[in-house]
Amino acid sequence: MPIVPKRESDSFEERIITIDSTGLKQYGKDEWHQEKHKVNPKRTWRKIHLAVDENHIIRASFLTDKSTHDAEVVEELLSQIDVPSERYIGDGAYDTKAVYEAIEKHSPNTKIVIPPRDNAVGSELWHAERNKSLEIIDKHGSGGWCKMRKYGKQNYAELAMQRYKRIIGNRMHSKDIARQKNEAIIGASILNKFTGVY
Numbered sequence: 001m002p003i004v005p006k007r008e009s010d011s012f013e014e015r016i017i018t019i020d021s022t023g024l025k026q027y028g029k030d031e032w033h034q035e036k037h038k039v040n041p042k043r044t045w046r047k048i049h050l051a052v053d054e055n056h057i058i059r060a061s062f063l064t065d066k067s068t069h070d071a072e073v074v075e076e077l078l079s080q081i082d083v084p085s086e087r088y089i090g091d092g093a094y095d096t097k098a099v100y101e102a103i104e105k106h107s108p109n110t111k112i113v114i115p116p117r118d119n120a121v122g123s124e125l126w127h128a129e130r131n132k133s134l135e136i137i138d139k140h141g142s143g144g145w146c147k148m149r150k151y152g153k154q155n156y157a158e159l160a161m162q163r164y165k166r167i168i169g170n171r172m173h174s175k176d177i178a179r180q181k182n183e184a185i186i187g188a189s190i191l192n193k194f195t196g197v198y
Helices: 029-037 070-079 097-106 128-148 151-168 177-197
Strands: 016-026 045-053 058-065 087-089 111-113
Touching: 016 070, 016 151, 045 070, 045 151, 045 177, 058 070, 058 177, 070 097, 087 151, 097 111, 111 128, 111 151, 128 151, 151 177
Parallel strands: 016 087, 087 111
Antiparallel strands: 016 045, 045 058
């Protein structure tokens, strides 16, 4: 878990968590091995998953291999966040029942903003927030849904990914996954320090 400043309890701004992931390349021995033996370059990527709040602070981070689906790590990210939020935003990769259930468990009665897949239909088997999104899309279109549900705030997480790659770098420096996970936590903590300065 990255080092994060405490949220102000008297803040009047809506508490938001946005989640996303991006790839970080592995270098060193793996890169040399790839060139020498013509190994598929896709093997050299890790994924960093971030949860970012309304103040651009990284509240949670988790590093996985490239094959881990974004939805699989939501529970781990939420376990690092000690204060419930009023709105959780993620892209279509998070449109699973497990994600809705994990968010609801962490922050009951929160607004969950995830674009439903194109062939989605309303159902009692799905979370009420997802059905609400489908109703809004049916009545106002995707553009209306984005505006009404504040989906544009998703760019907080996307911006954090860009900042990580530009400031910390777009590749891993450590060779094994355990050290790489620590490296990702340190990187997120450094970004939080920089954010706190401004």
